[in-house]
Amino acid sequence: EVILVETGGDLIHPGGSLRLSCTGSGFSVSDNYMSWVRQAPGKGLEWVSVFYPGGTIYYADSVRGRFTISGDISKNTVYLQMNSLRAEDTAVYYCTKGRGRTSIYDYWGQGTLVTVSS
Amino acid sequence: EIVLTQSPATLSLSPGERATLSCRASQSVSSYLAWYQQKPGQAPRLLISDASNRATGIPARFSGSGSGTDFTLTISSLEPEDFAFYYCQQRSTWALTFGGGTKVEIK
Numbered sequence: 001e002v003i004l005v006e007t008g009g010d011l012i013h014p015g016g017s018l019r020l021s022c023t024g025s026g027f028s029v030s031d032n033y034m035s036w037v038r039q040a041p042g043k044g045l046e047w048v049s050v051f052y053p054g055g056t057i058y059y060a061d062s063v064r065g066r067f068t069i070s071g072d073i074s075k076n077t078v079y080l081q082m083n084s085l086r087a088e089d090t091a092v093y094y095c096t097k098g099r100g101r102t103s104i105y106d107y108w109g110q111g112t113l114v115t116v117s118s
Numbered sequence: 119e120i121v122l123t124q125s126p127a128t129l130s131l132s133p134g135e136r137a138t139l140s141c142r143a144s145q146s147v148s149s150y151l152a153w154y155q156q157k158p159g160q161a162p163r164l165l166i167s168d169a170s171n172r173a174t175g176i177p178a179r180f181s182g183s184g185s186g187t188d189f190t191l192t193i194s195s196l197e198p199e200d201f202a203f204y205y206c207q208q209r210s211t212w213a214l215t216f217g218g219g220t221k222v223e224i225k
Contacts, residue, residue: 037216044217045156045162045205045207045216046216047207047213058213061213094161094162099167103207103209103214104152104164104168104209105154105162105164105207106164106167108161108162109161110161
């Protein structure tokens with residue numbers, strides 16, 4: 001059974017930093033595109049970033065230069081380091097598994113809430 | 119960035135009725151379009167990939183069609199559990215994008 005568990009969400013002040021983690025079970029992170037998708041309160045879905053070992057890393061314009069995605073294959077875990085946080089980064093952050101090397105998101109985590117507020 | 123426009127924003131229907139949801143892309147995405155369902159307090163769930171391929175376990179009443187810039191998600195006969203939000207997503211180019219969503223509500 002495929003399971004994704006996100007951790008790391010918190011209340012953080014503007015300008016602060018936070019690292020989210022996503023640990024997968026039932027599959028290998030090394031075989032699939034892994035992405036972060038966020039959803040601001042009462043809003044729609046926004047793709048944030050993608051990671052695939054071997055060089056596939058992309059970011060949404062809204063986070064490029066502030067967020068960094070990475071992975072630890074030995075821990076089957078993907079991370080999202082978020083720096084220079086802004087109020088508009090407030091959202092539930094979902095970790096998603098792509099179907100192989102695609103961005104067809106066939107499994108989602110339960111989400112972790114990041115609140116940026118003073 | 120490819121913009122996906124979903125219409126209508128809200129669809130008010132009764133159980134048993136047919137639902138037709140639209141997703142229009144600002145440029146061609148070929149068939150690289152997926153549909154997701156999201157219920158309040160839950161993560162999204164994949165319904166349809168590559169425009170018309172139902173995901174595992176998705177009932178046959180859900181179907182997708184289209185290519186290029188115009189896509190449709192059809193629910194042939196609404197069940198009570200189908201009242202939810204629906205989002206389209208393109209994977210034709212980075213950055214990936216989602217549509218703004220359609221809420222299917224009980225009339």
